[in-house]
Amino acid sequence: MDEQMLERLKAESNTLPLSPGVYIMKNKSGNIIYIGKAKALKNRVSQYFWRFASHEGKVRKMVENVDHFDYILTDSEFEALVLECSLIKQHKPKYNILLKDDKGYSYIRVSLQEEWPRVESAKQVADDGALYLGPYISSFAVKETVDEAVKAFRLPVCSRHFPQDIGKGRPCLNYYIRQCCAPCRGKMPNAEYRELVDNAVTFLKGGYGLILNQLQEQMTVFSDALEFEKAARIRDRIAAIQKIRERQKVVSSRVEEQDVIAMAGDGCSTAVEVFIIRGGRLCDRSSFLFEFMQDEPAARAEFLRSYYSQIKQAPPRVTLDGPTEDKELIEQYLSGLAGRKVSITVPQKGEQAALTAMVRANAQEKLNHLSQRPAHGEKVLDELGKLLGLPGRPAYIESYDISNTAGTGVVAGMVVxxxxxxxxxxxxxxAIKTVEGQDDYACMREVLSRRLARLKEAKEKGQEAGEGFGRVPDLILLDGGRGHVAAVRPVLEASGFDIPLFGMVKDDKHRTRAIARDGGEIAINASRGVFTLVSNIQEEVHRYAIAYHHKTQQKRGFSSRLTLAPGVGPARARALMKHFGTMEKLRAASEEELAAVPGMSRAVARTLKELIVQGDLI
Incomplete structure (x- = not known):
């Protein structure tokens, strides 16, 4: 990201109020690319820009595209959450979690506005006075459920219109095979028919126990009144419902209504699985796949808001496989959508924990299936190999980048x-050891020389296997152009290893553009899979190198401050930082622990501890 742009955004974010509200990130074209809510706008928005180097995945991509931002103040964090959901649905920003809209869902339609109602599936909700149950993600599950209901309660599925067609012909085959009550015969009172429909609606809503109890009571009443024919019809209806229920996979015997949500990630993608349980049985499920999301609690919160703002309803319980941000706020939001209390739980043991583990396993299977598809694995690597003229598939790729600040604190990162x-x-x-100042070419030569020396050492010891320095990479990619490749090529040739070497070229907007070689560049935008892979590699190595650079600079700053203590010179400061690793551990160390560091004395340790306690040093 451009340093001037980043500094400007840092300054602007510092002027925001410490009030709840919604922030709206926009790109240079003024398009909204992300919408979020915050308890304190200044704290939340400034994190994007002050911690830029530590971001990963879609957060880093989003921040790189921010040109300016707007914000809307609200009276509370909950109002901010509701407004956030509304604005996301309206604008559909690129970097928010977006789910398909209602056009992709299915519904169960019950035409209660008609004298003789029908139960059927529907793709959309119409303003026709009918009762609509849903939405459901699976159209197959909806059709199957409707089929079960009409068979259990012997409702008509023919094209006849009632009451117009009553008594105008013989009943169809379904009547003779006992799958239809045949109102077309004109022998069924409308009240009795509507009772069947009402029972079917209760059944569809998951009220198995309730409807079975009602039917048992009716059968007893008819039997006691010696109306055995009516009692037999009720008995057959009970048997049909029990048969259907036995056919369903029961996954929870204690919690009748809940959604179980779990996620799994592999570093590149995140799969979210939703199991919808009604009446103690799995009645529907849905799967979603997103770009890699590092912060799981934040990802869960964003998914819950997006998912239920589309569904517009939630069961009494939402069960998760891990913690979520804003738990209480989201519970309040879902309760408002459902018109009753909705609780979010994260089970730790027992039946519910086993259930979330099963849902997580399904999410992991989704990822495994994705990784086995040629377009996401072998095919992309095969295309990359052919594009670069390699002898085979580059299954093991190493990438390098240099990071520094005006020639100081020079470090390098290697990702695989x-x-x-x-x-x-x-x-x-x-950590660069032999190069002074800002010379990327020389730094890259040093890094590759040290890496190849470790490879040669591993080979001589017969340790070529597995991963790390002991394995020969199939491909080396440098974060740089033809100059970087030309600078490193002699080092590679002198090592005796025949490893393909290329660079990754960025455009003026710091986006991956091409692959560099000694004689020119190779365009990669013709293959989306190759372009995505190379872009991910370049972004990851750049992030890793910058993160290491920031860490070393921070430690160097701490080390220089230690030298302000009497008796602590550069050597003792380095020894202290090496021994404790972090300033937090150093602050917490006792006088005895400080004195135990090589090169320290008891007197210097006592003075240092006093300065730390007083807060005059670190």
């Missing part, structure tokens, strides 16, 4: 992508 995904256990960091 295995099978197209980040392999963070193999990441490495380098």
């Amino acid at each position: 992508f295995a099978d197209g995904k980040p392999l963070k256990s193999a990441y490495k960091r380098f």
Whole structure:
């Protein structure tokens, strides 16, 4: 991100009030790209710009595209949440979690406004006076549920119109196979028919226990009154409902109505799975796939707001596989949508914990299935290999970037992508040792020289395997153009290793544009998969190098402050930082622990501890 732009946004964010409200991020074209809510606008918005280097995934991409922002003050954080949901639905910003709109859902329609109502599936809600149940994500589940209801209560599915067609013909086959009550015969009172429909509605809403109890009572009444034919019809209806219920997969015997939501991520993508349980059975499910989201509690909160603002209703319980931000606020918001209390729970043990584990396993399976598709794995790597003229698929890719501030605090980062995904256990960091000032080419030569020396050492010891410095990469990508490639090429050739080497070129907006080689550039925008992979690699190595640079600069600043203490010179300051690692641990150390650091004395440790306690030093 442009430094001047970042500094301007930092300054602007510092002028925001410490009040609740909604912030609206916009790009250079004035288009809204993200909408969020905050308890304190200044604190929340400034985090995006002051902590830019630590962001990952979609947050970093969003911030890189911010040109300016607006905000709307509200009286409370809850009002901000409601306004946020409304604005997101209205503007559909690119970097918010967006779900498909109501056109993708299905409904159960009960034409209660008619004298002889019908139960059927519907794609949209019409203003026709009918009762609509839903929405449901799965149209198949809706059709199956409607089919179960009409069979259990023997409701008509034919094209005849009642009461116009009553008594105008013989009943259809469904009557003779006992799947229709045949109002067309003219022998069923309307009140009895509407009672069947009412029972079906109760059944569709998941009230299995209630409807079975009602039917049992009716059957007993008819039997006691010696109306055995009516009692037999009720008995058959009870048997049909029990048969349907036995066919369903029961996943919760204690919680009758709940949505169970779980997520799984692989570093590149995040899958969210929703199991909809009504009447103690799994009646519907839905799956969503998003770009990688680092902060799971924040991701859960954003998903809940987006999902239920589309669904417009929530069950009494929403069960999650982990904590969510703004739990109380979201409960209040969902309760308002549902018109009754809605609670959010995160079970730790027992049946509910096992249920969330099952839903999470389904989310993980979604990710596994995605990673096995050629378009997301082998096919993309094959395309990259062919594009670069490699002998095979580059399954193990290393990438390098240099980071510094005006030639000071120069460091480098190495990231690894295995099978197209980040392999963070193999990441490495380098503090530049031989280069003074700002010379990216020389720094890159030093880093690759040290890396290849470690590879040669591993080879001589017979340790070539697994990951890290002991494995020969299939491809090396430098964050830089032809100059970087030309500078590093001699180092690679001198090492004796035949490893393909290329650079990653950015445009004037710091976005990946092409792959650099010794003689020119290779366009990659013709293949979306290759372009996405290379962009992700370049973004990740840049983030990793900058994060390491900021960490070293912070530690260097702490170390220089330690030298202000009497008796603490540069050598003792370095020893202290090396021993404790962080300023937090150093602050918490006792006088004895300070004195135990190599090179320290008891007197200097006592003085240092006094300054720390007084707050005069760190």
